[in-house]
Amino acid sequence: MRSYSDAGRADTHAGPVNRAAVAPGEPLLEVSGLRVQFRTARGPVTVLDGVDYQVFRGRTLAVVGESGSGKSVTARAIMGILPRTASVVGGSIHLAGIDLLRARESARRAVRGARVAMVFQDALSALNPVLPVGFQIVEGCRRKGGMSRAEGRRRAVELMDQVGIPAARARVGAFPHEFSGGMRQRVMIAMALARDPEVLIADEPTTALDVTIQAQILRLLADLQAQRNMGLVMITHDMGVVANTADEIAVMYAGRILERGSAVDVFASPAHPYTRALLGSIPRPELRGARLPAIAGSPPDPSAKPSGCPFRSRCPQAMPVCATEPPVVRWRGPVPSGMGTAGDGASGTDAVAGAATSGVGTSERMAACHLLAHGDRP
Amino acid sequence: MTSAAVRPDPAQAAPGEVVLRVQDLVKTYPVRGGMSGGRGTLTALDGVSLELRQGQTLGLVGESGSGKSTVAKLLVAVERPTSGSIEVLGRPMHALTGSALRRARRDIQLVFQDPYTSLDPRLTVADIVAEPLSIHPDLVPRRRRAARIAELLDMVGLASGFADRLPHQLSGGQRQRVGIARALALQPKILVLDEPVSALDMSVQAQIVNLLTDLRDELGLAYVFIAHDLGVVAHLSDHIAVMYLGRVVERGTHDEVFGTPAHPFTLALMSAIPEPDPAARAEFGRRLLSGETPSPIALPSGCRFRTRCWRASEICSQIEPGLEPQGRATTHLAACHHPGAAGGPGDRPS
Secondary structure, X not given: OOOOOOOOOOHHHOOOOOOOOOOOOOOOEEEEEEEEEEEEOOEEEEEEEEEEEEEOOOOEEEEEOOOOOOHHHHHHHHHOOOOOOEEXXXXXXXXXXXXXXXXXXXXXXXXXXXXXXXXXXXXXXXXXXXXXXXXHHHHHHHHHHOXXXXXXXXXXXXXXXXXXXXXXXHHOOOOHHHOOHHHHHHHHHHHHHOOOOOEEEEEOOOOOOOHHHHHHHHHHHHHHHHXXXXXXXXXXXXXXXXXXXXXXXXXXXXXXXXXXXEHHHHHHXXXXXXXXXXXHOOOOHHHOOOOOOOOOOOOOOHHHOOOOOOOOOOOOOOOHHHHOOOOEEEEOOOOOOOOOOOOOOOHHHHHHHHHOOOOOOOOOEEEEOOHHHHOOOO | OHHHHHOOOHXXXXXXXXXXXXXXXXXXXXXXXXXXXXXXXXEEEEEEEEEEEOOOEEEEEEOOOOOHHHHHHHHOOXXXXXXXXXXXXXXXXXXXXXXXXXXXXXXXXXXXXOOOOOOOOOOOHHHHHHHHHHXXXXXXXXXXXXXXXXXHHXXXXXXXXXXXXXXXXXXXXXXXXXXXXXXHOOOXXXXXXEOOOOOOOHHHHHHHHHHHXXXXXXXXOEEEEEOOOHHHHHHHOOXXXXXXXXXXXXXXXXXXXXXXXXXXXXXXHHXXXXXXXXXXXXXXXXXXXXXXXXXXXXXXXXXXXXXXXXXXXXXXXHOOOXXXXXXXXXXXEEOOXXXXXXXXXXXXXX
């Protein structure tokens, strides 16, 4: 295993950012009731419908969902890089106590990129093809921190070393196309780390990579997070990546978080029918050759979501009441009766439950589903 | 056969004629320019041999650049091999041209990864599925075509109302169903599936995997299934071939390759797949390969995996290992000077 022991924090390069301390136990990043609409030719479409999550220092939150679930839109709202057609119509985003949606522009700019940074899926299109990677890595801190050219170069080499790019000194002047996909993703990570963010948002950072390279990048992110004690938001659609990186999980569907909890708890006893069906549909050795318990239908079009629970059109346990807003239920310990008890899709995860008992049921969980209030029986 | 007693593998016991036999397949491309400015040869495939029986699935796994997709292109004769042979139902696909090739192509059809770019956006679903039938007009008489299209759509689980829709009106899963219906239009015996579910939403993948299972069993098809998701490959495949830099480095039955993997690259590949289970976290990345695949223009001497292999010794740089039987099984082959299942804690990259 490669050593990244030299990857200590270097606050001197962070520029003149006022870093108010976050009290221990307080979230670094808090998204509350976030609602985002897109303007379309057929009128406004709500793509985020009340999203809540929290990110803590040194912890990884995996935001898992399918295309259109809103997991990337949430990240872009945090970073202030929503497309022009989108607008935040409700909720709040706080980073270390600063209200990112209501603070003055200068205050927002001091936070975004500096205290919270983002790594994108497609490094090739996210990097500028005509600028050397070293220049791009430190562009942000040179602009904000008044860093000299020589100092910037030294800092870029240091960051490239930290993210495991071999021969960094020789390659600092190379262009993106001269790097492999895995190395480009490391360049992206170096760029995000340049101003020592406290929260790093990684949006499908390994989806375009081979599994062997994916494993390297996931290891790198975990090492950097531990060294820098960052909060990490891992946006992914891959349950394998979630299981191997997350402390907490937020399961998104059609612009909402349907279930949230610790990774161990959610895999051991998924509560929402969507989470249960999703985990149940993953191929397992004992299902080999048999039909998989598949979910019928497709994720809904954002402009034609069902009323009430957005999963009800595909839910095997849907009831008439599901057409109304589902209650948000919070609990600790075992899944409340009425949830997680039905046979569909949940049976396969029982095997997981036995193996992953340490720490099960100790953290707070949340699910938005009528089954808790009404039970399984009609 | 006397060895049948020691190989109680159901996949072997199943009767099924060999529908596809690939021998010593080589594909090179001339390359010019690049950093060095010189000329060279890119070896995409270097002596690949495979076999597939009716009703079975051969899973082809490996990193990008391993040659999986080149195999797919050669199998359906979109590209022609530099040397080696491809026999489809006994016919020498690699040597055929003209009408004989067109006839042979009916038996082996390709399903593409991306249902968003592989369907003509201006054609209706019915037109897309009918296209192969108009290229092979003798197969289904014109007056029977509409009925055949309806039958094909029904086979892939699309209601007749979909016939007049355009691709942009369909979900990803529905588009992939159209792609499968198009591939089935000529009644092939073999489908080459190149990452058929990896572009789909995760809640839709299982539907398509189930559809493929049903079609294989109902129509007696054989599949060459190319995927990077080992979970899906393991679910569908009877046999597995693991590729690295243009060569098959290990192949065998599902149980042989997944149960007792012999090649270090296979071990590393399996350790790199994140299992959807937090309890298995300790296993993930235990054999994390350092570095990346070497350039296919400048292959390492001897074993091409040796530059990333923790078991490599002197012989590995001198002699390229051939595929040798592992243990008593004659179906389980690996190309390695130091083969064997995972050893102790030291048996991994340092």
